[in-house]
Amino acid sequence: MSELSFEQMLEDSLKTIRNGEVVEGTVIDVKEDEIILNIGYKSDGILTKSEYSNTPVDLTTCVSVGDTMEVKVLKVNDGEGQVLLTYKRLAAERGSKRLKEAFENEEVLTAKVTQVLEGGLSVVVDESRVFIPASLVSDTYERNLAKYEGQEISFVITEFNPRRGRIIGNRKQLVMAEKAELQKALFERIHVGDVVDGVIKNVTEFGAFVDLGGADGLLHISEMSWGRVENPKKVFKVGEEITVLIKDIKDTKIALSLKFEDQNPWLDAAEKYAPGNIVVGRVARMTDFGAFVELEPGVDALLHVSQISRERVEKPADVLSIGQELEAKVVDFNEEDRKISLSMKALQASQSGPDADYDDVDMDVAAEEE
Numbered sequence: 230m231s232e233l234s235f236e237q238m239l240e241d242s243l244k245t246i247r248n249g250e251v252v253e254g255t256v257i258d259v260k261e262d263e264i265i266l267n268i269g270y271k272s273d274g275i276l277t278k279s280e281y282s283n284t285p286v287d288l289t290t291c292v293s294v295g296d297t298m299e300v301k302v303l304k305v306n307d308g309e310g311q312v313l314l315t316y317k318r319l320a321a322e323r324g325s326k327r328l329k330e331a332f333e334n335e336e337v338l339t340a341k342v343t344q345v346l347e348g349g350l351s352v353v354v355d356e357s358r359v360f361i362p363a364s365l366v367s368d369t370y371e372r373n374l375a376k377y378e379g380q381e382i383s384f385v386i387t388e389f390n391p392r393r394g395r396i397i398g399n400r401k402q403l404v405m406a407e408k409a410e411l412q413k414a415l416f417e418r419i420h421v422g423d424v425v426d427g428v429i430k431n432v433t434e435f436g437a438f439v440d441l442g443g444a445d446g447l448l449h450i451s452e453m454s455w456g457r458v459e460n461p462k463k464v465f466k467v468g469e470e471i472t473v474l475i476k477d478i479k480d481t482k483i484a485l486s487l488k489f490e491d492q493n494p495w496l497d498a499a500e501k502y503a504p505g506n507i508v509v510g511r512v513a514r515m516t517d518f519g520a521f522v523e524l525e526p527g528v529d530a531l532l533h534v535s536q537i538s539r540e541r542v543e544k545p546a547d548v549l550s551i552g553q554e555l556e557a558k559v560v561d562f563n564e565e566d567r568k569i570s571l572s573m574k575a576l577q578a579s580q581s582g583p584d585a586d587y588d589d590v591d592m593d594v595a596a597e598e599e
Contacts, residue, residue: 456526
């Protein structure tokens, strides 16, 4: 029997491999763009950066010498006696299986957004790509998807057809389910009259929508202050934290208010605006029959045209202007109807002496003219 050469015995002791086979190797060298593995074959295996991952990486940050990893043989001999390996394709096959199981079990997956596309987001699960259309990213239209880049998001697989290259993820479904739970918990917790914290979500001409953590409440322009608010957008900003009063709850609609009763300016108005008191106010608006003077936010008084001056005044606008500050005497206070009547003429008369006279006016009639 002929003796075998050392080289022949060594070669016989090494395993044989074939294209497509999954093998385990040990990292014996790693560079930025290449990994060398001992796979128990007569030649070492070469794993390039492009076959490691679809995402650009520095391989020296991914593996270290001595690490073991499973890879797939792409080509036993690349023409130079080297074995070409792939890691990403093996991972993609396993990822596809993982996604199929997640699809069948309606499992919630979490992955990082690797690419923001014109029509949606791309995430990678074990080297298998999942596309999340823009319409399924959230329960509301997302104008700017760029904010999701690099973020980890949760989703479910709602379509799995790898042969057609369609693996579709759905984040909207989870967002809606989470909001439904939060909404349920919120309505079980809140009651009319409660004071709660929220965040301004949107501001319109007629009011502001406040996120209460499960549902939005409407803060109508008429409930923003005891006084008048001309433009909500000049008062509130999106993202601003706010404390509000729950005024009413009807089904899933919540009405909010900033008119806290302990801040009601009419609580001590009878004392501050008693007939005979001298007050200072600002002209808020005018009509042909008089001017409405804001004494403080939420408290307006009527200065009838006949009470502006001892001289005859045809129209308030002839002698007054919006925003003008003036001093007048309170001549009538009706707490029940919340009406206050002023007179500048009475003040002028008192300053002229006790014998000075002025014409009284039926303030109730004037108020009805309003």
